[in-house]
Structure formats: structure tokens, C-alpha cells
Amino acid sequence: MSQYLVLKALHVLGAAILLGTGTGIAFFMLMAHRTRDAAFVARTAATVVVADALFTATAVIAQPVTGYLLVRETGRSLTEGWIALSLGLYLVAGLFWLPVVWIQARMRDLAAEAARGRGPLPATYHRLFRLWFTCGVPGFGSVLATGWLMIAKPSLWG
Structure with missing residues (x-):
């Protein structure tokens, strides 16, 4: 197999991981948030933080490297x-x-603290959730647009 095909496969795999992990994290955090169950939110957010560290961070590093190559x-x-x-x-x-x-890490900690005290999710958690969601729209939208550019390779200028 040629070096080009290996690099392309790794680059496409990295893009799939970014899109898939991003979509999964958004879905699971949103579903957990909707329950308003502090213990469930804490467990979900803890898993999300690990997934981001393992999968997203790895792909974030691999993408520019394989792209440059x-x-x-x-x-x-x-x-x-x-x-x-x-x-x-x-x-x-x-x-x-x-x-x-x-x-995400802060939301996890706030939810865990609320769960330990058997209380509701605090106002700070809800503010952070809104900020998390707000950051996710342009962040994930940029990843989607980048994926489209990678596939379409449009002629944009010069």
C-alpha cells in the first residue's frame, strides 16, 4: 500500500473520530442534561471528559499532522x-x-457535588451548560465545514 493511501486513511479516520466523538458527546451530554438528575449528569460528564481526552485529543493532534503530510x-x-x-x-x-x-470537567464536578449533597444542579452548572452548547455550535460547525472541504476540494481562489 502506498504512503499516500496510508496517510489518507489515517486522515479520514481522524476526521471520522472527530465527527463521531463530537456528535456522541453532544448527544449524551444533552440527554443527560435534560434529565436534570445530578448523579446521572455527573456520570455522563465523567465519561465525556475521558472520551474527549482519549479520542478527540488524539484526533486533534493527528489531523494536522496527516493533513500536512x-x-x-x-x-x-x-x-x-x-x-x-x-x-x-x-x-x-x-x-x-x-x-x-x-x-465539561467543571460541569462534571458541579454535578458530582450536587449529587453528593442530593441537591439539584446549581445555577452555575446551567450557565456553563448554555456556554458549552453555545461554543459547540460554531466549534462543531467548523469541523463539519472542514470535512466538506476535505471531500469537495472546491476551487475557492487563485
Whole structure:
């Protein structure tokens, strides 16, 4: 198998992990949140934090590495329109993902504290959930747009 096919397979796998883990995390956090059950939210958020550390973080590192190696392997340029836009969107996604990692951990801790005290989820948790959700829209949207650019490779400029 050629080096190009190995790199492409790794790059596509990384994209699938980013999309799949992002979708799964969003779904499970939203479903847990809707129950308003502090213990359930705490357990779900704890799993989400681990999944983000194992899967998302690994893919976040692998994507630019395999992407750069693919650019080099194919003789393309990082300034080619769709590639440059993909890199910009990737940075946008990262700027929204980094606070989300902290927010998820904080939500987990707040929910666990509420569960230990057998109380409701505190107002701080609800504020963080709204911020988490708000950051998720442009963050995940950027990942989706980057995936489309990777597949379509449109001619955008020069």
C-alpha cells in the first residue's frame, strides 16, 4: 500500500473520530442534561471528559499532522484555497473546543457535588451548560465545514 493511501486513511479516520466523538458527546451530554438528575449528569460528564481526552485529543493532534503530510505528498500548497480555509476553520474549531474541555470537567464536578449533597444542579452548572452548547455550535460547525472541504476540494481562489 502506498504512503499516500496510508496517510489518507489515517486522515479520514481522524476526521471520522472527530465527527463521531463530537456528535456522541453532544448527544449524551444533552440527554443527560435534560434529565436534570445530578448523579446521572455527573456520570455522563465523567465519561465525556475521558472520551474527549482519549479520542478527540488524539484526533486533534493527528489531523494536522496527516493533513500536512498529505499536502506534502501530493505537491499541493497550504495556501491553496480549500486547504487554507480548512486550516482556518480547524483553528476556529480548536478555539471553541479548548474551553469546552474545561467546561465539561467543571460541569462534571458541579454535578458530582450536587449529587453528593442530593441537591439539584446549581445555577452555575446551567450557565456553563448554555456556554458549552453555545461554543459547540460554531466549534462543531467548523469541523463539519472542514470535512466538506476535505471531500469537495472546491476551487475557492487563485
